[in-house]
Amino acid sequence: MKQYLRSTIVWAIALSAVAVFYLSIYNAFTKDVETVRKIFENYPPAFRAALGFHLDIFFTLNGFYLFIFGIVLLVGAVQAANLGVGIISKEAAGKTFDFLLSKPITRTKMITSKVTAALALLAATNIVYITIVLFAANAVSKGDFEVKKFVLISLTLFLVQLMFFVIGLFISALVPKIKSPISVSLPLVFAFYIIGALDTIFGKNVRYLTPFKFYDLTYIIKNGAFETKFLLLEAAFLIIVTGAVYYLYNKKDIPAVD
Amino acid sequence: MNVIETKKLTKYYGKDRGIIDVDMSVEEGEIYGFIGPNGAGKSTTIRTLLGLIYPTRGSAKVFDKDIILSGPEIRQEIGYLPSEVFYYDDMKVIDLLKYSASFYKKDQKIIKKRIKEFAELLDLDLKKKIDDLSYGNKKKVGIIQGLLHEPKLIILDEPTGGLDPLIQQKFFNLLKEENKNGATVLFSSHILSEVQKICQRVAIIKEGKIIRVQKISELLENNYKRFKLDTAANVSKEYFAGIKGISDLSVSDGSVNFLYRGRINDITKKIAALNLKNMLVEEPSLEEIFLHYYK
Secondary structure (H helix, E strand, C coil), rough: CCHHHHHHHHHHHHHHHHHHHHHHHHHHHHHHHHHHHHHHCCCCCCHHHHHHHCCCCHHHHHHHHHHHHHHHHHHHHHHHHHHHHHHHHHHCCCCHHHHHHCCCCCCHHHHHHHHHHHHHHHHHHHHHHHHHHHHHHHHHHCCCCCCCHHHHHHHHHHHHHHHHHHHHHHHHHHHCCCCCCHHHHHHHHHHHHHHHHHHHHHHHHHCCCHHHHHHCHHHHHHHCCCCCCHHHHHHHHHHHHHHHHHHHHCCCCCCCCC | EEEEEEEEEEEEEECCEEEEEEEEECCCCCEEEEEEECCCCCHHHHHCCCCCCCCCCCEEECEEEEECCCCHHHHCCEEECCCCCCCCCCEEEEHHHHHHHCCCCCCHHHHHHHHHHHHHHHCCCCCHHHHHHCHHHHHHHHHHHCCCCCCCCEECCCCCCCCCCHHHHHHHHHHHHHHHCEEEEEEEEECHHHHHCCCCEEEEEECCCEEEEEEEHHHHHCCEEEEEEEECCCCHHHHCCCEEEEEEEECCEEEEEEECCCCHHHHHHHCCCCCCEEEEEEEHHHHHHHHHCCC
């Protein structure tokens, strides 16, 4: 847990640093609106969409935040997937499953305590992140800053992280031995990221294929709320996948160490 | 009462054999040996009893409770020491033992006292980090974490690897003490002499099946030794042929090699008549014994 706490601090700082860095150049971007607009208009629409660049709202603080939020999501997804892949499989990799599971606890309890700890770490990451970016956004805003929408967009990070976390958990339950979680979580996250960039092929349905596109951030900017349908869909997804994780771990043979 | 009772306990790993129809009864208060060559199924049986793996068929009860339905309840009273011990490297020994103790519904003061006593007996520094310990010292941590909660059943899977003879002796004395205080012990090993030292009964497992259950007194009558003789003059094979208890006999260029089971006096009388240059009497490996006596 100590080790995870240390890495969580690093992740939270990394996420915040990315956002703060980009927010710090917001004013430079908006100084000469027309020039920037012209530059981006020359890019193909698909490329603009892949970058998260929306011409109509880009020059507001929240619109600019959307532009940088893709990178934040990417970093956050790696953290969550890594945590999901590693938090239980670490016991197998460290060969400590025998020690832990020969104790008088059920596997369900063991999983619950680990999942709870991981969720607490993700929540802590998001609290730190949101606090820091709120300060940064306040500092650079020119009165066009809507706190509620800004927070909702930021909360998307947590929601997307939850999906990556359970996908990571699921993989760890399926694969017998994972020596290095990052070797699984990085390709996993990049695969979903690439799927997200292929919306020219999948069209709007791409949001059902990758957590990166699951939440329509422009909807939040326009309506100041999440789409209820997608919140429910995510809840169902989390319940089903987590249920499968409990089932798989409860049925699993713990191989002898060699 | 039987502390462990298995009925036709069977485990396959896919198509590979683990154990087949294992029937085992370990009575309360006994030190029960479980012996067999590597890969015979000892660990598979033990891991099934602990709920680390699930049986393919058959059933097992510990303290008269089903191992699958009552796993955590059963493990509350089990102390387990595996052959290879792995713990959290970044933890201090004392923190690991406290963490281990936290799982048990026992008086933590008594546990703390036992940890201190065992650490002194085994000469283990509780303040060291697990990562800094030698293999033998990690094994000592294993012994303490297995015994700290006064378990009613102690399960040991090849426990002595890495322990020097002095610590081994202390460990055996500790086990005998725990046994005197009411603990039942299941002691798995592939070293016959080890089991002979401490156990009262022994089950012999080969290729996944229990082939014999013997009292240790019966087993001691079968005193297995490997003899290696260097003689000044060549000895004919016939000299030893026909002696009861000799097997795997080979004679060549003044060198005689055989496996013997029986009264030592009988064979030494026969050997004394030879002009010996050197003589070596060794503990045969279990594989050798199995190869020649438990076909």
